[in-house]
Amino acid sequence: MIVLGIETSCDETAAALVDDRRRVLADIVLSQLAEHRPFGGVVPEISARAHVETLDGVIARALDAAKLGFEDVAGIAAAAGPGLIGGLLVGVTAAKAIAAARSLPFIAVNHLEAHALTARLTDGVDFPYLLLLVSGGHCQLLIVEGVGSYRRLGTTIDDAVGEAFDKSAKLLGLGYPGGPEIERAAAGGDPARFALPRPMKGRPNCDFSFAGLKTAVRHAVAGVAQPTPSDIADLAASFQAAVGDVLADRTERAVAAFKERHPEGETLVIAGGVAANQTLRARLGAVAAVNGMRFVAPPLRLCTDNGAMVAWAGLERLRLGRTDGLDFAPRPRWPLDARAGAARG
Ligand code: KG4
Numbered sequence: 295m296i297v298l299g300i301e302t303s304c305d306e307t308a309a310a311l312v313d314d315r316r317r318v319l320a321d322i323v324l325s326q327l328a329e330h331r332p333f334g335g336v337v338p339e340i341s342a343r344a345h346v347e348t349l350d351g352v353i354a355r356a357l358d359a360a361k362l363g364f365e366d367v368a369g370i371a372a373a374a375g376p377g378l379i380g381g382l383l384v385g386v387t388a389a390k391a392i393a394a395a396r397s398l399p400f401i402a403v404n405h406l407e408a409h410a411l412t413a414r415l416t417d418g419v420d421f422p423y424l425l426l427l428v429s430g431g432h433c434q435l436l437i438v439e440g441v442g443s444y445r446r447l448g449t450t451i452d453d454a455v456g457e458a459f460d461k462s463a464k465l466l467g468l469g470y471p472g473g474p475e476i477e478r479a480a481a482g483g484d485p486a487r488f489a490l491p492r493p494m495k496g497r498p499n500c501d502f503s504f505a506g507l508k509t510a511v512r513h514a515v516a517g518v519a520q521p522t523p524s525d526i527a528d529l530a531a532s533f534q535a536a537v538g539d540v541l542a543d544r545t546e547r548a549v550a551a552f553k554e555r556h557p558e559g560e561t562l563v564i565a566g567g568v569a570a571n572q573t574l575r576a577r578l579g580a581v582a583a584v585n586g587m588r589f590v591a592p593p594l595r596l597c598t599d600n601g602a603m604v605a606w607a608g609l610e611r612l613r614l615g616r617t618d619g620l621d622f623a624p625r626p627r628w629p630l631d632a633r634a635g636a637a638r639g
């Protein structure tokens with residue numbers, strides 16, 4: 295069984311083909327970074343137009359790379375939310391058009407579910423597992439109990455962690471996106487030089503907050519007259535260390551809640567763009583080790599947005615017969631855990 299997956303929810307135009315033996319047959323990601331960089335963030339109109347102009351070619355390249363045609367495909371999946379509505383409409387409309395023309399099932403995939411299930415594609419992880427989902431728009435701790443079955447333990451009350459990286463990078467005069475830039479700068483820095491806050495650390499719940507940390511970075515930068523590259527490196531390293539402490543503390547709490555509910559559960563998974571960060575991966579790997587858990591972090595290119603994760607989530611749904619009608623409307627907001635409501639993150 296082969297599924298085509300389309301991702302257009304933010305600033306990557308991506309298409310991929312995966313099969314039910316967990317093989318990625320093709321995975322094409324076209325980044326719009328260069329187009330957004332002058333604005334220091336994703337501009338929705340630019341993004342939607344770029345998706346329209348490039349998606350057909352990206353799908354054709356994926357089929358070519360896999361040496362497959364639509365006749366080999368069992369279903370067409372598209373990220374249908376949450377995300378920027380312009381981009382979502384482009385991907386969902388393309389997927390529906392192919393599905394209609396080829397009489398194939400259409401699967402509307404939740405972008406967060408695609409991140410959440412990636413560890414099953416890459417490592418064959420069994421349910422249930424504990425997931426730390428950290429991206430540009432989200433920062434959540436979830437118990438993944440099955441396809442479509444998620445229990446949210448905590449979320450951010452203000453900024454997402456990737457957003458904190460992006461905004462702090464801007465304050466440090468680093469480029470966009472901020473995550474990789476801060477990681478690079480931090481490599482040569484002293485993480486102990488600036489005493490930045492650890493918001494929410496020690497709190498009894500599993501929620502996050504990053505707005506105060508960003509403000510602290512602003513004050514720290516202002517406190518250094520004419521920052522040198524070495525000052526910037528120390529600031530970046532101090533910021534990254536603060537984020538690492540917070541993520542480790544919150545995840546530690548979540549491990550306890552997870553084990554209470556699922557004593558048999560043994561895996562901690564990290565997903566989303568921020569999971570590309572090596573220092574943070576190491577911190578969370580240590581949390582898993584201390585708690586006797588297996589730690590799974592997908593390869594970097596499957597952490598940031600891609601089509602393979604959408605194709606895989608679509609395949610998991612298709613296997614269970616959970617397909618969608620061609621009247622399915624994209625959802626700019628679409629929480630994974632309906633019980634947790636539409637709170638931020
Ligand atoms: O999952 P993703 O590609 O898109 C969203 O769904 O948001 O995540 C993008 C986010 C950006 O905020 C980016 O700065 C962050 O992931 N990011 C990183 C790293 N690489 C990407 N953050 C920290 N360290 C990195 N190496």
Ligand code: ZN
Pocket residue numbers: 405409429430566567598599
């Ligand atoms: Zn994402």
